[in-house]
Amino acid sequence: MPVYKVWNVSRTSKKSVAAFTFDELVKKSGEKLGFPLVAEVVLEEDGTTIDETEVMLEFSGKTLIILQPGERWYPNNLQHMKVEPKDTSCSVSAADCIVPFAPAAVTAVPACIANTNSAPTSASTDYIIDCWYPSSFMKMEPEDKTYSATNAVTSALATSDSVLTNSPSLAVINSISDPGLAANCFTPSDALHLSSLRCKTSSSTTVPKYQERTIETLKNCSLPTFSAYVEENLTGVHPRPEIVWTRMISEAAHYYAARLKLETLRTAEQYRQIGMAMCKKYPAIALVGGTTPWFSFTKSFSQKIRHMRMELKNKSQGATQCMPRTAAASPSKRARSCSGPVAAMKRKPIFAAQDEEEHCKELLQEWQQSEKNTDHLKLLMRNTKKHRYQLIHSSSITEVLKHYPCLHDTAFIFHEFCEIFGEQAVADMTTRMSAFVKAAMTLAGIEESAASQDISGDEIGDHLFTSAGDAPRLVCFYDEGQDLIEKLFVTADGVNFQLDPRSGIPTGLFYLMQFYYVFDLTYPRHYSMLLALLQTLVIGVKYKAQTSMGYRLLASQIMKKLE
Structure with a gap:
C-alpha cells in the first residue's frame, strides 16, 4: 500500500498516511492532523492541486500539504508576513510594521520590492508591498520615531477585516536613512528569492484576467437543461441521481463546452462555481462522502472535461x-x-x-x-x-x-x-x-x-x-x-x-x-x-x-x- 507524507500548511505537524484512493487519503489525513474539514490537497514543493486517485498515485513519493478551509499554500522557504491594523489612522508605529531588514536604519529600498507605480520622490516616501518575504528576514526593532504612512496605507488600513484576512498580507516599508546598509542586509540567496517575487499594490488581483472573465461568465451562465429522463431522476418525488450520474455529467460537460472554451475550464474555483449552482438547483446530487456538498459532482465533472480536452487534443494531432x-x-x-x-x-x-x-x-x-x-x-x-x-x-x-x-x-x-x-x-x-x-x-x-x-x-x-x-x-x-x-x-x-x-x-x-x-x-x-x-x-x-x-x-x- 502506498505511504504518503502529509503536512499542515505551516509545516509544524508532519504525519504519514497509507492510502489506496484519494478519498481514503483525505479522510485519514484529516484524522491524523486533527482537521475537522479538508479543503484541498496540494504538493508541498509547488502547490499543485491533487484531486483524483490516479494523480495521487503518480506523486506517491512526494510530500503533500493538507489545507483546511480558508488556508492557502505558500513555499517552505518563504514566510507570510501580515500587518494587523489597530485603527484607520495614518499613524503606524514601528512596532506594528514587519519589514525585511535588520534592526537598523536603511536609506534605500531594493528595486525588486518597491512598488513601481509609486516611484520614490524623496527620502520620506513610503511603500506598500503585497508579496511573500524570505523567512530569514527579521522584524524591525522599535525606534524613537514613528512612521507616517501615505494615503495608500490609509486606504489599505481602512479595508474591511474580511479583505485583509483573505488577501495576501500587507507590509509597510518606510524609507531608511542609513546609507550603504541595504547592500549588506541581503544575502545572494535572499536577492534570488526577491527577484522572483510578484510585488504589487493591495488593489491588484492574483487571478489572471481570462480566468476572471470565465468565472464572471459562469456566474451569469444558465444551468444545463437536462434530458427528460435525467431531469426526472434529479427532481422527482424520489430522486435517484446515481442512476443517471454518468449521463448527467456528460450532458453538463457538453453544455458548458458549447458555451465556454474547454481550455478555460481548469481551476478549482471555476468547478466550485458550477458545483455550487448545480447543488442549489438539484439538492439530490449532494452525495455523502466529500468535503463539500458539491465534491462528488465537481470531481466527476472535472474528469469529464479533462477527457473531452484530451480527445480534442488527440483529434487535432491526428492521434x-x-x-x-x-x-x-x-x-x-x-x-x-x-x-x-x-x-x-x-x-x-x-x-x-x-x-x-x-x-x-x-x-x-x-x-x-x-x-x-x-x-x-x-x-x-x-x-x-x-x-x-x-x-x-x-x-x-x-x-x-x-x-x-x-x-x-x-x-x-x-x-x-x-x-x-x-x-x-x-x-x-x-x-x-x-x-x-x-x-x-x-x-x-x-x-x-x-x-x-x-x-x-x-x-x-x-x-x-x-x-x-x-x-x-x-x-x-x-x-x-x-x-x-x-x-x-x-x-x-x-x-x-x-x-x-x-x-x-x-x-x-x-x-x-x-x-x-x-x-x-x-x-x-x-x-x-x-x-x-x-x-x-x-x-x-x-x-x-x-x-x-x-x-x-x-x-x-x-x-x-x-x-
Missing part, C-alpha cells in the same frame, strides 16, 4: 483513438493487438478444394437438425474460418451469429478460442484464471461463493438488456442470503449467452475474455484496465496500449500474490 471497431478499422490500430486470429486464419483448411460458401450453407443445415453432429459442425467451422474472420471484421456480433448460429453455444466459443491459441495453452490459461481470481478476492477480502440455485426468467430479463453495438459484459445474479450464484450470463450487442452458474466467477471471466478474442473486439474504456489485467496475467498476451497508475499498482500486487 488514433481506442474507439469501438468499425468496418474500416485495422486490427493493428486496436488496443488489444491480438495476433491469434491472424495466425489461425493462415492454417491450411481441411477441405481446401471445396467452396467456403457451400460449407456455410451446410453448417446452417446441420445446425437446424434436431440431433446435431458436434464433430461435423466443428469441422465445418474450421473450414470456414477465413470467411468468418472477414465477416467479424465488417459486421456486428448479431450479424455474425446469423451466418454462424452455432456460436450461440458457448462450447463453440471455447472451440474457436482453442483454435486461436491451442488446447494446451488454453488449459494453462484456465489454471492461471483460477489463481488470478483467488488472488484478487484475497486482496479485496472476499470469499468465493458456491453456485447451484436457479431463478425464474421473469426476474432477470430487465437486467440483461443491451443495445446494438454494446461490448460484451459479464452479468451475475447473486443471492446474498444463501451465498449462491443463481445465474451467469455474457451479454453483448443485444444477445445473451447463458453460462453454467456452477462454474463460478473464474470461468465466467474466462468466457468473457474468449468473447473478446473470438469476435476480435476492442476493450470498452470503462473497464479496459480490468480486461487488460486478464489479458496480461491470464491470456499471456502483452497489453500494448496505455495503462493507468492504478492498473500498474494492482497488477504488481496480484503478481506478488501469484508468486
